[in-house]
Amino acid sequence: MVKKEYVTKEGLRKLRDELLKLETLDRHKISKKIAEARDKGDLSENAEYDAAKEAQGIIEMRISRLKEIISNVRVISSAKIDTTKVSILSTVKIRNINKGISQSYTLVPDRDTDLSVGKISVNTPIAQGLLGKKVGEISHISLPNGNKLSLEILKIYF
Template sequence: MGKISYYTEEGLNRLKAELNDLKTKGRSDMSRQIAEARDKGDLSENAEYDAAKDAQGLLEMKISKMEEIVSNARLLDESSIDASLVSVLSTVKIKNRKNGATMTYTLVSEEEADLKLGKISVGSPIGKGLLGKKVGDTTEIKVPAGTLEFEVLEIGR
């Protein structure tokens, strides 16, 4: 069984839409490419046909992986989350104790993470280090560049 992941309604809907697109448009495009390659003659020496069949295999593998992710996805009920602790979907303002820089991140599932939008994965080193913390707590987090110490300034939704 795969790993259970929690999603916002928006994130889960985006995953389902991508899966549906791969199953419908992706498969029909792949069938068309294979048919075009088949029409070009002898299949034993047809590189386009071989490439199209390989691409079809990769598409089916991606669809299978997406189906597994969607089947193990759970919608997060925000009303049942303790807002005083950092958890999935928390928006956290933290301060780097060493240089005084403040940052604000929202903790999300791996598939929804986007650093440009301030969304970090709960599985990332910083995400893991912040989970379960309260306002005023400090935490040391090991990152590739070394160990950083952060103070939790605010927790929101």
């Protein structure tokens, strides 16, 4: 059974862009390398040829995997999301009660995670603890390292 995966429009675009690059540029480059290595003579002792064929196999596996992923994804639309509580695609401003520090995170599907811009996977312990909470509520979260966080929801926006 194939697993359905949720992505944003941006995440789907990235998948399609990677597939296009692999099918056009990378396939072409590796074909040229194979042809050049083949022209050098005896293939039985040609490490360059073996490396190029291995790289071709990796590219073809990735192309196949991307096609499978793209055919089974579901694009998440923020228009269908309840904006009164924390959910996927929500940007949440929280305050760590113990440290008094405020931060904002956007909860996204795994493929769209980018901590450098505050996008965390909805499958992380912090996101899981925030899901379903409303402004003013406090979430008590147990982290994998044994620490506990108490986070107050200050604001939810999209």
